[in-house]
Amino acid sequence: MGKVLITSRSVAENKESKALLEAAGHEIIIHIGNGVWSEAEMLDIIPGMNAMIAGLDEITDKVIAAGVPDLEIIARNGVGYNKVNMESAKKFGIPVTITPETNTISVCELVFGLLLSLARAIPVQNAEIHLGGWKRNLGCELYGKVLGVIGTGSIGSEVIKRAQAFGMEIVAFDVKQRPELCQQYKVQYLSMEEVLRKADFLTLHLPVTPATKNMINGQTLEMMKDTAFIINTARGELIDEQALYEVLKAGKLAGYGADTLTQEPPRMDHPLLTLDNVIVTPHCGAYTREAVTRGSVTAVQEVLRVLNGQPVLHAVTRP
Helix, strand or coil, rough: CEEEEEHHHHHHHHHHHHHHHHCCCEEEEEEECCCCCCCCHHHHCCCCCCCEECCCCCCCCHHHHHHCCCCEEEEEEECCCCCCCHHHHHHHCCCCCCCCCCHHHHHHHHHHHHHHHHHHCCCHHHHHCCCCCCCCCCCCCCCCEEEECCCCCCHHHHHHHHHHCCCCEEEECCCCCCHHHHHHHCCEECCCHHHHHHCCEEEEECCCCCCCCCCHHHHHHCCCCCEEEEECCCCHHHHHHHHHHHHHHEEECEEEECCCCCCCCCCCCCHHHCCCEECCCCCCCCCCHHHHHHHHHHHHHHHHHHHCCCCCCEEECCC
């Protein structure tokens, strides 16, 4: 039987997924901490492992090489794989898998939690009351506002469905357009620049690639309304955080809601954390009971397939 390394906290804490591994007779090695593991830390724990179920740890060329020849699969718990050296995985013939659409609803619902929290200044007013005050902040309605959606895949599409129920006008940008969204939800696909200029609320649903890294930067932020809000539940690297801080502090953007930052956890003196119009959650978009179980079980099932000599179903790269 194989040794299965779990560095994803949510998988490590999920009874259903661990039960599947135990029933198959595999040894579970749990290695979790307060954050993601660095390359140096991964190099210490990867040797001798037959499979790895990873979070956002640094899985570099050196880490993968250290896992060879025992390592047979890297199963990502989630859909992002930018922390995995894909060329190295291909070179050593190790499949890298993801868990698509298992967290779609949970992330989508967090988007609206952030939207409403920003629009009505809920965290700020709650904090004020806890300090003994009773100060009201003038908010705004979602009804009639323009929602800009960058990326209309599974999560972006679910956001669009719910935004229509709020009475929002929806504009979107994606290199792969979905005509059914235009027909059913009156989505209008525009250029990136047009979406940025029109949006009252902008929500990002893209992976990090060389083309999308820092796509929201000083130049693109200048295109947006001073009254606009940005929601980012995708990846922190999509945004130039220093440029964002500067426009927020100058009052050239109304607010920012993020479930992800470029450094997680952030340092205590992170500039964005000094602003009242910034809401940050600890990368918890997929952290609901339902999504954790779906994602954990899907990742484990991929591991079991490989260790049983079967092909995987959700491969980013195959041997």
